[in-house]
Amino acid sequence: MNMVSLDKKKFGSFILELSAEYTVYAPGKAGGKTEFIPVESEDEIDLKTLVTDLSPKGIFFPHSEVLYEYDKEGIRVPQKETGKPIAVWGMRGCDSRSLLMLNKVFGSAIQMPDNKNFQDPYWKEKYDSSVIFGTGCNEPLSTCFCNWFEGGPHSSQGMDVFVADAGDRFLMEPVTDKGRAALDKMSSFTDSTEDDKTTAAQLASEAQGGMAEPMDVNGLGEMLNNKYDEPVWEEVSAKCINCGACTFSCPTCHCYDIQDEGKGSSGKRIRIWDSCMFPIFTMEASGHNPRALSSQRVRQRVMHKYSYFPEKYGEFLCTGCGRCVTVCPVNLDIREVLKRINEYKKQGITNG
Amino acid sequence: MNTTDNLRKTIKTLVSEKKVDLFLGWEKGSLPLAATPLFVTTEEEADRAIFDVTCGNNLSIYFTKDKKQYADKKVGIAVKGCDARSVVLNILEKQIKRENVVIVGVPCNGVLDKKKVLAATEGREVLELMDNGDTVTVKGKGFELSLNRQEILSSSCHACIYPDAQEYDFFMGEARGEVPNEERVKEIVDFQNLPDSDRWEQTRVEYQKCIRCYACRNVCPSCYCNVCFVDQNDPKWIGSTCEYTDTVIFHVIRNLHVAGRCVECGACERACPMDINLLMMNRKVAMEVKDRFGDVAGLDIDGKPAMSDFKEDEKQKFIMG
Numbered sequence A: 001m002n003m004v005s006l007d008k009k010k011f012g013s014f015i016l017e018l019s020a021e022y023t024v025y026a027p028g029k030a031g032g033k034t035e036f037i038p039v040e041s042e043d044e045i046d047l048k049t050l051v052t053d054l055s056p057k058g059i060f061f062p063h064s065e066v067l068y069e070y071d072k073e074g075i076r077v078p079q080k081e082t083g084k085p086i087a088v089w090g091m092r093g094c095d096s097r098s099l100l101m102l103n104k105v106f107g108s109a110i111q112m113p114d115n116k117n118f119q120d121p122y123w124k125e126k127y128d129s130s131v132i133f134g135t136g137c138n139e140p141l142s143t144c145f146c147n148w149f150e151g152g153p154h155s156s157q158g159m160d161v162f163v164a165d166a167g168d169r170f171l172m173e174p175v176t177d178k179g180r181a182a183l184d185k186m187s188s189f190t191d192s193t194e195d196d197k198t199t200a201a202q203l204a205s206e207a208q209g210g211m212a213e214p215m216d217v218n219g220l221g222e223m224l225n226n227k228y229d230e231p232v233w234e235e236v237s238a239k240c241i242n243c244g245a246c247t248f249s250c251p252t253c254h255c256y257d258i259q260d261e262g263k264g265s266s267g268k269r270i271r272i273w274d275s276c277m278f279p280i281f282t283m284e285a286s287g288h289n290p291r292a293l294s295s296q297r298v299r300q301r302v303m304h305k306y307s308y309f310p311e312k313y314g315e316f317l318c319t320g321c322g323r324c325v326t327v328c329p330v331n332l333d334i335r336e337v338l339k340r341i342n343e344y345k346k347q348g349i350t351n352g
Numbered sequence B: 001m002n003t004t005d006n007l008r009k010t011i012k013t014l015v016s017e018k019k020v021d022l023f024l025g026w027e028k029g030s031l032p033l034a035a036t037p038l039f040v041t042t043e044e045e046a047d048r049a050i051f052d053v054t055c056g057n058n059l060s061i062y063f064t065k066d067k068k069q070y071a072d073k074k075v076g077i078a079v080k081g082c083d084a085r086s087v088v089l090n091i092l093e094k095q096i097k098r099e100n101v102v103i104v105g106v107p108c109n110g111v112l113d114k115k116k117v118l119a120a121t122e123g124r125e126v127l128e129l130m131d132n133g134d135t136v137t138v139k140g141k142g143f144e145l146s147l148n149r150q151e152i153l154s155s156s157c158h159a160c161i162y163p164d165a166q167e168y169d170f171f172m173g174e175a176r177g178e179v180p181n182e183e184r185v186k187e188i189v190d191f192q193n194l195p196d197s198d199r200w201e202q203t204r205v206e207y208q209k210c211i212r213c214y215a216c217r218n219v220c221p222s223c224y225c226n227v228c229f230v231d232q233n234d235p236k237w238i239g240s241t242c243e244y245t246d247t248v249i250f251h252v253i254r255n256l257h258v259a260g261r262c263v264e265c266g267a268c269e270r271a272c273p274m275d276i277n278l279l280m281m282n283r284k285v286a287m288e289v290k291d292r293f294g295d296v297a298g299l300d301i302d303g304k305p306a307m308s309d310f311k312e313d314e315k316q317k318f319i320m321g
């Protein structure tokens, strides 16, 4: 199947068709903020918002997730309520790329000491069967910087179906076999015309042109290598109050804590989002804290995203969605931090 | 001379005469809707200081938390009325010494709440902002709006009765003292008049939005406990999930921990990524504290914070029911 065209008047019936097969998530309003919420009809969907306040990572990696429950009889993994796989409508390129990154962590096999391969079953159960309908961004925001990395406003990485918003219609193009199979089961749309293809290409190039000049991030990871004690950390972190809002809204931050909530002889083991910006994140039982200072924690956040992750997985752990820029109460702009660090390049300091 | 010019001049003098090692102010940030904290150590840097509707940050946050490194330095700080109360509270709670701070008050007409600006632009991105006093002009791609200042102010400003510092070394204009404010109690009275079940429902719905990022606690200048109750796991005081049973408890306890200590600066509410009304409850408790103990947090540098003091004739009803 090639590109198809969905008349916006038929969007409602398309969502109904999709709901029959999948549990559908889409951007919507939840208490004044925008986030990805489960939807059943067109009316609940916010088609306007570009970058939702909360990232969609919570669909696959919820804030608090019960890993198992226990009592004297043994342990039980909670069963999923609905057997339907997940479909996401309206995910932007930065967010769909973030899922590929998270999948490297949770979805790829890690060899355990007993030589068995381990993959995170909680993530896989939701992510592997999901289908992502991603939308191209026609008017990127001033805080968007996906073009610094391998993304872009009309990038389709991490999507199963790429959707271009062409005013009165959506132009949908399958990217993966999974996306193709999903579209095959539906019928609300028509074949696309040559005109549609030109329109889609035009939207993509206009969007690209609407973005500010990217910073050259080549070699950023190598440059950060071993730079633990540079004065730059103190300088860029001075205003950070370690509130953690950046990491909670980031689509790629994935650190978690495991907590037991028990009472008497039964209880639950829960996985909960955590943040490297919190002093307690690295607090040891002895009372020693290897990252006691705010500057050390800001360094960790930057290092993890732009040095350790690329070293291990070959790409930056940042998609340039700009959420951390918008949400930060003291306007600590990660782009400015990266620019400041990039100055090292000019100074010829390449490796610590 | 306008406030910004006046402020720059004062900072310059303080820095050049070595009256302070560091001055905490605000400067224009990378986004139009929020200024960013400025750390001045040289006269040139003083020229970047500003004061306008975007200067929401309560800079006294830098005296507590692990920023305690400033505690032994001579620090100058620009303060709105609420921020000044934080500084005073920090002094009364012995986090900093009065002789180590130079308090510079700015006449405040309220600071904006980003969420309200975005509501006014119907979500369209703002690329430029101008503070004209009674109105604020915002510009974006293909639009320009002149907004009534009142419409976009932080809810803390709507409820404010001490817009100017009551304790200061320099004031950039004329300090106004206590300003009567009817609006302050309206929201609370309305809430109190609801039937129990509606009050509970409203509370539950509001706190259910919480994602437990703790930004509210972390931006709060009064929340600087070495180990916050939410972070303790032995004993564990409350559950850590986003179920409302846990989030309501978190907020109720935090609310009581800042009783007589919350200066109502609104930093928590502006920082909250989930747009949760955090101030109403705090304000209610503040009114209760004033009524029962006669104390307003951080107002009187010679006073004692309500929760650190005991008077024999104190009203006990708050605790005894």
Ligand code: SF4
Pocket (backbone or CB within 6 Å): A239, A240, A241, A242, A243, A244, A245, A246, A247, A277, A324, A327, A328, A329, A330, A331, A332
């Ligand atoms: S949002 Fe800003 S202040 Fe909060 S932890 Fe992140 S960088 Fe620091």
Ligand code: SF4
Pocket (backbone or CB within 6 Å): A246, A249, A250, A251, A252, A253, A305, A317, A318, A319, A320, A321, A322, A323, A324, A325, A334
């Ligand atoms: S670091 Fe910031 S810009 Fe990068 S993915 Fe996370 S929230 Fe988005």
Ligand code: SF4
Pocket (backbone or CB within 6 Å): B217, B222, B223, B224, B225, B227, B228, B229, B230, B253, B254, B257, B258
């Ligand atoms: S909520 Fe309570 S325990 Fe936590 S930091 Fe604030 S005052 Fe301390």
Ligand code: SF4
Pocket (backbone or CB within 6 Å): B209, B210, B211, B212, B213, B214, B215, B216, B217, B268, B271, B272, B273, B274, B275, B276, B278
């Ligand atoms: S800032 Fe908002 S979302 Fe975060 S913990 Fe506080 S109330 Fe909850």
